[in-house]
Amino acid sequence: MLDIKLIQNDFENVCKKLRKKNVNEDIIESLKEISLKLKSKRAELEPLQAEQNASSKLFGVWAREGKDISELKARLSQNKEKIATLSKDVKELEERLSNLALTIPNLPDDIVPQGKDENDNIEIKKVLTPPTFDFKPKEHWEISENWIDFQRGVKLSKSRFSVLKNEAAKLERALINYMLDFNTKRGFKEVAVPYIVNRETLTGTGQLPKFEDDLFKIEGEELFLIPTAEVPVTNLFRDEIISEDELPIKMTSYTACFRKEAGSAGRDTRGMIRQHQFDKVELVCITKPEDSDRIFNEMVKCASDLLSSLGLAHRHLMLCGGDLGFGAAKTVDLEAWFPGQDRYREISSISNTRDFQARRAKIRYKDGKKNRLVHTLNGSSLAVGRTLISIMENYQKADGSIEIPKVLKSYM
């Protein structure tokens, strides 16, 4: 959620920044309007309430002393009606304000490049060189007979579900453990969290109210399957005031993730790139505002080093405004090289949401005497399924076998 005061005081600047994210500024205009209207209504209401409170106290005193209270009572009853009308207005405005505010995305940082979509993202750097093959490398689904069973995944569930077998199942497990250990060594504390969460939790991180269609909802309950560990892990501190010396809080968590992939019809229908259920090891950090850029770089480096340690060539991309997610102020994507597809594909995404989620989720810390919003950051380190198939494509041999990266051998 954006800071309403910022919208009131620096309207032009907010609009300018949101334009970069392709947001219609009419919405901001009406947000500003409602907030101002609300403020003036409140200014009308509160003195009346003050009077009512004072007179009601008097009422009690007079009644005890046996004074005549009929006139006072009449006045209070009248005032009561005015208050009722006004509070109804205030309440309505509050609701409209929060409904609107909850649907407006975060402001992008100034360094975020202008751009419409993924084609305008900026490559920052490449790490490692893609391997060369003396045969034509296959795509992962062509070398996966004994590893991934797509048909039976569909039989059990529906399209975009798959089953891992034999070495693949084992490799998946090895990757999860390896990634968690890797992240833990860098100071991220491991947490294991629920995969099913409520509406407040999803609102805190920004998935709701706007993106309900992307989520699997539990029938008959106000509960949803998590689309990423970012949701439960960040919300661990929802409605809490953290003491300053606990920051930064650096966490890593393995979870399964569930996404409807609404709107991606026809994209990546083949293979395991885009599934409704996938495993991911996530990094989440809660920091003081002044530390969040530093921690952001740490997270990017952690994920990038993790890829390097697996011998996977990859590149860093700075996402442009148009490709930036709803809550992100800045995002760096890591794309791993997929020889079979002959291209880089996203395998990690690290975002700084600054105080956007913190304001929604009311995550604050005590800065001396004052409570201030924290910054929250999240990033994959890494998407396990995509890492698995990246390994398959990068480590394939002419005879169709697949080598296991050195660092994983002790995990198999």
Added chain:
RNA sequence: GGACAGGUGGGUGAGUUGGCUGAAACCACAUCCCUGCUAAGGAUGCGUACUGGUAACGGUACCGAGGGUUCGAAUCCCUCCCUGUCCGCCA
């Protein structure tokens, strides 16, 4: 899922014939004083959000959530949520 008991500030916990309680007391915490050494004592401060004011200092709202009764509710009524205990069920 059924029965009963509860949900108050960072913690413990008063407050249940509605008004003087936004909330006692204790603990924790912060600053200061005394003392002087791995102690004790004393003073003051210490919820959150919005809002007025340069500030001092005020106002409003919040005692699980939402509604209701009333001039006035933490205190009464309704709905929901959660926790504990017992029972049932289950990896």
